[in-house]
Amino acid sequence: MSVDGLAAKSLLLVGYGNTSRRDDGAAAHILESLLLRLGMSPEVIGGDDDIEPGPGLKVLFLHQLAPELAELVAQYDTVVFIDAHVDGAGWAPLCWQPIEAAVEAGMVGHHLKPSVVVALAESLYGARPDAFMLSVLGHDFNFGEELSPETQTLAQEAVDRLVQVVHDHGRRPV
Amino acid sequence: MGQKITIDPVTRVEGHARVTIQLDDSNQVSQTYLHIDQFRGFEKFSEGRMFFEMPSITPRICGICPVSHHLASAKACDVVAGVEPPRPATLLRQMLHMGQIVQSHALHFFHLASPDLLFGFDADPAIRNVAGLVQVNPDLALKAIRLRKYGQEVIRHLSGRKIHMNWAVPGGVSAPLSEASRDAILGDVEEMIGIAQAGISVAKEWLGANQDVVQRFANFPSMYMGMTNQGALELYDGPVRLIDAQGNQVVEFDGADYLDYVQERTEDWTYLKFPYYKAMGWPEGVYRVAPLARLNIADHITTPLANEELKSFKALAEGPVQATLYYHYARLIEALYGLEQIQVLCHDEDILSEDIRNTRTHITGHGVGVIEAPRGTLWHDYHTDENGVITRVNLIVATGNNNWAMSNAVDMVAKEFVKGSDVTEGMLNRVEAAIRAYDPCLSCSTHAVGQMPLIVEVTDANGERLERFVRN
Numbered sequence: 054m055s056v057d058g059l060a061a062k063s064l065l066l067v068g069y070g071n072t073s074r075r076d077d078g079a080a081a082h083i084l085e086s087l088l089l090r091l092g093m094s095p096e097v098i099g100g101d102d103d104i105e106p107g108p109g110l111k112v113l114f115l116h117q118l119a120p121e122l123a124e125l126v127a128q129y130d131t132v133v134f135i136d137a138h139v140d141g142a143g144w145a146p147l148c149w150q151p152i153e154a155a156v157e158a159g160m161v162g163h164h165l166k167p168s169v170v171v172a173l174a175e176s177l178y179g180a181r182p183d184a185f186m187l188s189v190l191g192h193d194f195n196f197g198e199e200l201s202p203e204t205q206t207l208a209q210e211a212v213d214r215l216v217q218v219v220h221d222h223g224r225r226p227v
Numbered sequence: 228m229g230q231k232i233t234i235d236p237v238t239r240v241e242g243h244a245r246v247t248i249q250l251d252d253s254n255q256v257s258q259t260y261l262h263i264d265q266f267r268g269f270e271k272f273s274e275g276r277m278f279f280e281m282p283s284i285t286p287r288i289c290g291i292c293p294v295s296h297h298l299a300s301a302k303a304c305d306v307v308a309g310v311e312p313p314r315p316a317t318l319l320r321q322m323l324h325m326g327q328i329v330q331s332h333a334l335h336f337f338h339l340a341s342p343d344l345l346f347g348f349d350a351d352p353a354i355r356n357v358a359g360l361v362q363v364n365p366d367l368a369l370k371a372i373r374l375r376k377y378g379q380e381v382i383r384h385l386s387g388r389k390i391h392m393n394w395a396v397p398g399g400v401s402a403p404l405s406e407a408s409r410d411a412i413l414g415d416v417e418e419m420i421g422i423a424q425a426g427i428s429v430a431k432e433w434l435g436a437n438q439d440v441v442q443r444f445a446n447f448p449s450m451y452m453g454m455t456n457q458g459a460l461e462l463y464d465g466p467v468r469l470i471d472a473q474g475n476q477v478v479e480f481d482g483a484d485y486l487d488y489v490q491e492r493t494e495d496w497t498y499l500k501f502p503y504y505k506a507m508g509w510p511e512g513v514y515r516v517a518p519l520a521r522l523n524i525a526d527h528i529t530t531p532l533a534n535e536e537l538k539s540f541k542a543l544a545e546g547p548v549q550a551t552l553y554y555h556y557a558r559l560i561e562a563l564y565g566l567e568q569i570q571v572l573c574h575d576e577d578i579l580s581e582d583i584r585n586t587r588t589h590i591t592g593h594g595v596g597v598i599e600a601p602r603g604t605l606w607h608d609y610h611t612d613e614n615g616v617i618t619r620v621n622l623i624v625a626t627g628n629n630n631w632a633m634s635n636a637v638d639m640v641a642k643e644f645v646k647g648s649d650v651t652e653g654m655l656n657r658v659e660a661a662i663r664a665y666d667p668c669l670s671c672s673t674h675a676v677g678q679m680p681l682i683v684e685v686t687d688a689n690g691e692r693l694e695r696f697v698r699n
Contacts, residue, residue: 061544069285073269073272073284074286093398115240116287117288117291118292119375120334120338120357120371120372120375120499121375121376121379123372124372124376156356156357156359157357160638162289163334163339163668169357169358172358173357173358173361175364176358176361176362177361177369177372191399195268196268196269196272
């Protein structure tokens, strides 16, 4: 058991995107704010460093998803992928949805989709973590490091959601 | 009335690309175009920054080959700063580069190329993917991930990060290699060499058994360009050599003088320019780069196992090996070389030295860095003011150097395999495979959800759309 009597489940937060393409890097901003809310320094976000705010909780940021991530994903009960999406994807501006394992020819590239990473975790390592997508609508994908005002607002709502997720998993930073 | 088929964007390729297949009035392919729609803005984005920031800015161009940009940038900055790195720093940079070669080539072969090779171009897309690979050969799939991860770990041991490092700096590197990291790198390298050799076996077996496809699939003569070091395969530093389609040396030049030898042609249907050998003009001066080119140029490889494979590669043809699908074989030979070279570097007496940076600098105002990235020759060219503020940047990226080759390969494959306007999955996959063989990386792009569907459009000669369907 862990905080507040909740059964502790391990939680992996994986943000990804290009921090030089404004809203495409929304996940980095979201994770930085989350770490601040958890009382940690966010200085290490921006590479692909692993950050462990507490036992059973890992946070990392990647430029893009690659096959070897499957091994790490397989070690967690829950995985949340954090990204931005474009208008027209059919998603709500702040989107939270489960991810089903899925692979298709033509989606196996340098950049993998979260569903493929989850599928690899299952097929290679026999693990079936609960996987979710948390995504904010991007408004500006031009060169630059700041978020657009609209996406910045959504990013703060995403942080609120992640704080709740961390709490729901019985995780608290030490 | 002629028709036009557009594949938009190409799957399993970084960034945004479209393929337009133009049919003539008799429904035969008349011309195929590869369009790169993503505008590269990093040059403008970099202006006004201090030159020493560039090695940490430019890796963000790409999540797959950040090390190549990092090192090409650092080499350019060495020149801007008028400073020569000490030998240990050069060795460490070379090792970082080998880690990059290993991880990038492993990713491409096992996760992009092998589904086509193991299942065939016409296989059901439901199995022609990495999950299918896991089902039929889980051991190979796990080894593939281990090899990719090993390359990433080499990079992390040296630079502290797997991507977006801030380690190579003007005049050297910012941190030495620890003995523990050196031992960790050495501890796994023999196993990784075995994995690379297993990959080579898979490639050779398929290429040998499918010669009819290999010889029909974008098999064309061209010139080849790449670095050498006194005839040996070289990926980090050395003169750039150009050979003709018969294997004769055309020219060898200092990479810093590239503007005297390389010119870029623009077309109004693509943002990506077409580099060519200036003295011969367009289109006679076109060339290919990357693994196939480098092995065609090299007389030998300095490490024994890779050199033995090079002999097998050279035995495939009287002169240069021309068939596009041999890029897959060449890529794995380079991965093997990278692993052997890591061993060599680990045993160098200077590899643990802390003499890693020369800090005496004077701003020269201009510097060119050139390196052989996994996807080919990569140039970074910086101009600064007297204070080191970037005033102008020119990048010739590795993928750009193969722009003509990819376009030509796509055109040849479409003409060979696409018959009529009733385009099948297998036909489309062959066209895409022609591009994937060059492992292009167009990823100054974003990767936000919703940006990468595959759209095929059939239009008439006037651009009016006749049919459109989406493949995800």
